[in-house]
Amino acid sequence: MTLWILFIAERSKITVLAIRDKKKKPLFVGEVVLRNTSGGPRPHKFKVKTDKGEELHPPSEITDLLRKANRIMIAKDGDQEQTSDLVAMLQGFQLSADVVNVCRFCVLKDMFNFLNRRSIKYHREKICEDCAREELYRVLASSQTFYSDEACERxxxxxxxxxxxDRTLLMLSPEDLDHELTRFDSIAASKEISGTRIKELPIRRKFKDLLLKKSDxxxxxxxxxxxxxxxxxxxxLVTSVTATGKxxxxxxxxxxxxxxxxxxxxxxxxxVALANQKYDQFxxxxxxxxxxxxxxxxxxRIKASKNDKSKRxxxxxxxxxxxxxxxxxxxxxxxxxxGQVGTIVVDEVHTIEDEERGHRLDGVIGRLKYVAPSAQFIYLSATVAKPQLMAKQLGAKLIEYEYRPVPIERHLVLCPEHSKIKIMTRLVRDEFNKVSSKGHKGQTIVFTNSRRNCHRIAEALPMYAAPYHAGLTSEERKKVEVSFGKGKLPVVVTTAALAAGVDFPASQVIFESLAMGIEWLNMQEFLQMLGRAGRPDYHDRGEVVLLAVPNKKYTSNQGDTEDAVxxxxLKGEMQHIGVDYGEEEKTEEILATAAVTHSVKDLKRIHANMLADYSVDFLIKRLERSKFLHRKGDSIKLTRFGKIASGHFLSVSKAFLIRDAVMMEQSPLTTVSNLEFFDSVYFKYAARISAAxxxxxxxxxxQGASLDILFxxxxxxxxxxxxxxQVFEFASDFLTCSCKDSPYCGxxxxxxxxxxxxxxAEGYDPVGxxxxxxxLYGVTAYPGDVLGYLDNVVRNxxxxxxxxxxxxxxxxxSEARRLRKQVEG
Known part of the structure; x- marks a missing residue:
């Protein structure tokens, strides 16, 4: 057994720790009182701490322990007078001691630990790692905020x-950002592959000259x-991060x-926003x-803008x-x-795994392969979890490039909700004051989870900021795109839904929220969004900042909090979701394919090329029973009812709803408003109502209990x-039903x-x-949402x-035609 004795000299007492085998917890903790004798300072009293208090031991015991000890130590920076007496006492016993640095926090807990170069600074002194951890978790526990396990580990x-x-604890008050501490990681740029010289490409001269104007x-x-x-x-299939030139x-x-x-x-x-942007560019x-x-x-087909001169x-x-x-x-x-199609490019092909829209992309790819069998297919994506598998399924050669064209830093800021505007203001200003080596100012995209938040944040930021989402008119979106593209707009605030594709050459991306609506972002969505930071033609690097609120949830049944998410x-990897759809979606695709072929054999071949598994014979029988199509041997033909359903993207159930409404001679207005509600409507004066x-x-x-609260x-x-x-007017026009579940009856x-x-129908455009x-009612909506809804109304x-x-x-x-013409304008 190795025995060490440690003295800690204080003004009022001398504490002694007996340490066995270098363990942190001592054999005992005691107190020594010295007195001056003719031979010098000697032990006068020796007390040992017990669970019941203190026990008085003979002073000779401490003398015996000192003679048996392998090492005697005196804590540095103790009381000088008491330390001098200790040294004199030891010299009187012909013993010596080492002066050592020990953790004061450990001593206060009757424990022992050395301090060294790896010890941690705290309040102008150093403490050991264990005590620093304990103090960190004590502060976290005593704060008014609940931090997730993941945040605590971070x-x-x-x-x-x-x-x-001290510096770490400043992370809990993030308004004074420490750029070094918020950095979660850095992803270096890579230029391992030298670029092919454009003048050597085997392409037409006039195309080559056009490309050479931009790069060699x-x-x-x-x-x-x-x-x-x-x-x-x-x-x-080309998979590479955003801004690599796909x-x-x-x-x-x-x-x-x-x-x-x-x-x-x-x-x-x-x-649509991305289609408009590509149309203008091309x-x-x-x-x-x-x-x-x-x-x-x-x-x-809604005639809403006289300025739209797009070629269709x-x-x-x-x-x-x-x-x-x-x-x-x-x-x-x-x-x-x-006509003759030579090339088909499918951008953002990972959408094929989307729960709602995936079946339609899978279907249109399969049908295009059939109607344009000699066409070259190019699939593009920044986020495919299993690219080798998808390439095989699509019948394409995989081109995978895993490196970024510019370096990117990812930062995590744990902050309360009320600090976000102040933090974003500083981040946006700092970025806009920077100019890259290419001569472009730093610009920011802020991602949030709702359209209302786009406007709220843009209005709250004390600089030129613009909201951008699908609810705006095409003219409004275009204005933002042009202003941002010219470098005049420091920040655009947009929704996660527009992360895919729309080209805003930003150097910085800020996640104001980590949700899309009320659902947490998945890995694919997150990577799509952060990929907007840093463009090689504009910037030298990209910055990504996550503003995460500890303990924040959007719904009570969400397991994780925002800081954990x-x-x-930041640590995660993409998960392969796979491609599968419900029977309703599959029957819609069978109907759509039957519009391009009358051969069951060809139909099966088309669906065999799709990523989802189709039980074609079973689905055809179901559609045949429902009078959507006729089959005779290998021949298949849509009925008139089936053609209507296919051409109008109607599911089987929705087609039946329309047919039943028609047979009951229900008014077309009632029918189409039952098929799809317009519920993207907001209280214009919500803040005034809340205050009152x-x-x-x-x-x-x-949403939720809004109407119940109001009334x-x-x-x-x-x-x-x-x-x-205005509220009474709204109630008299829309809340007069006698349903038991009102106002939740629909x-x-x-x-x-x-x-x-x-x-x-009275002639108003979406803005009107x-x-x-x-x-009329003190409620509002976004013109783009109104336009999208009316477009669906026309189709229905x-x-x-x-x-x-x-x-x-x-x-x-006749009534449906008249109303359709009025809605078309």
Whole structure:
């Protein structure tokens, strides 16, 4: 056994610790009192601490222990007088002691630990690692905020990295940001692959000259693609992070195939906003080559803007379209109108795993392979969990490039909700004051979880900031895109839903929220969003900042809190979701495919090329029983009812709802407003109402208990007269049903939807509709949402009209046609 004796000299006492085998917990803790004798200072009293108090021991015991000890130590920086007496006492026994640094916090807990260069700074002294950890967790536990286990572990890692507890604890008050401590990790840029020289590419001279105006060489992923047969017709799945140049790969193949007379380019994207942006870019870029570009984004028949001069014909060389926009052409028998197709580019192909839209992308790819069998397919994505598997399923060669063109730093800031605006203000200002080596100012994208938050944050930031989301008009979105592109707009605040694709050349991305709506972001969504930070043509590096609120949840049944989600996202890897759909979605795709072939054999071949598994014979039998199609041997043909369902993207259940409504001679207005509610409506004066009622009223009119709160007890009487009149008007128009579950029965949403359609029928455009709703009821909406809803109404009214004619309900058909024309404008 190794025995050490440690003395800690204080003004009022000398503490002694007997340490066995270097253990932190001593054999005992005692106290020695010295007295001066003729031979010098000697032990006078010796007390040992016990569970019951203190026991008095003979002074000779401490003398015996000192003679047996392998090492005697005196703690540094003790009381000088007491230390001098200890040294003199030991000299009198012909013993010596080492002066050592020990942790004061350990001593206070009757424990022992040395201090060294690895010890941790705290309040102008050093303490041991264990005590620093304990003090960190004590402060976390005593704070008014609950930190997740993941957040606590993160703070502990910062403590061990910095060896500074004071600095670590400043992370709990993040308004004075410590850039070094918030940094979670850094991802270095890589330029391992030298770019192919553009002048050496085997492409048409005029195309080559156009490309040379921007660069002499291709980016690495572009070079890999070319080397792997891009210009020789090879189908490819290109996976690489944002801003590595994937779009040009599709353009290289598509434009060169056009110039070689191999057929036109179809460029498919998931969002209307992205389609509009690509349309503008391609029109400007390739018109000088004599190449015409057009756009197809669904039915898009609402005449809302006189300034929209977009070309929409199918005889263009390049057709930019949303997935549904291109699929609509196929579903309505327009495949032949496409003419010869040489190249099909599918951007954001990971959408194929999306729960809601995946089946339609899977379907349109399968149908395009059938109607354009000789076309070259280029699939693009920044986030595919299992790229080798997807490439095999799509029948494409994988081009995988895992490196970033510019370095990126990822930062985590744990902060209370009320600090976010102040933190974002500093981050945006600091970034906008920087200028890259390419001469571009730093600009920021702030991602939040709702459209209302886009506006709230943009208004709260004390600089030029703009909201951007699908609820805005195309003119409003375009204005923001142009301003940001010119470097005049320091920050744009957008929703996670627009993370995919829309080109904002930002150097910094801030996550104000880690949710999309009320659901936490998944890994694919997170990577899509952070990938917007740092563009090689603009910036030298990218910054990503997560503002995570400890203990924050959006719903009570969410297991994780936002701080835990943040760390899991930063540490996580993409999960392969797989492709599978419900029977309803599969029957819709079978119907859509039956619009492009009359052969069961071909239909099976088309669906065999899709990623989901289809029981084709079973689904055909179901559709045949429901009178959507006829089958005779290998021949298959849609009925009139089936053609209507396919061309209008109707599920089987929705088609039945329309047919039943028609047979009951229900008014078309009632039918279409029952098919789809317009519920994206907000209290315009939610803040005033909340202040008057002293409650936090949800801003969405049809969300949760909003209406119950408003009409509870004497609440109405607390509102000023103008607000009260508008609320009463809303109630009298939409809350007059006698349903037991009112206002949760759906009647209010149905009546409100009818009102939207009726106002449009009076000749109001989406902006005018919103203004009228504000004046009448004190509620508001986004014009883009109104436009999208009315576009669906037109499609549904056309379906009602056609189904009514199919079943000889001429009056219903005429009424539906009249209303459709009014809604179209």
């Amino acid at each position: 703070l502990e890692s910062i403590l061990l990295k910095t060896r500074d507890l 060489t291709l980016l690495p992923v572009q070079s890999l693609s070319v080397e792997s047969g891009l210009l020789k017709g090879q189908n490819q 779009t040009l790969i599709g353009e290289l193949a598509g434009v060169e195939n056009i110039l070689r007379n191999k057929g036109k380019l179809l460029y498919l994207v998931p969002l 029109t400007k870029r390739y018109s000088n080559l004599g190449i015409q570009t057009s756009i197809r984004v669904g039915s898009a 014909t199918l005889d263009s060389d390049i057709i930019i379209g949303t997935y549904e926009g291109i699929d609509y052409i196929l579903r309505t028998g327009g495949a032949d109108m496409l 943040a760390i899991k996202l 009622l002293n409650i936090n009223l949800p801003s969405r009119v049809f 509870e007890g004497e609440n109405m009487q607390k509102l000023d007269i103008s607000l009260r009149d 009647c209010a949403e149905h009546k409100f939807s009818e009102k939207i359609i009726s106002i449009r 509709i919103v203004r009228k709703l504000e004046n 009214l056309e379906a009602v009209e056609m189904i009514a004619r199919a079943y000889s309900k001429k009056d219903i058909a």
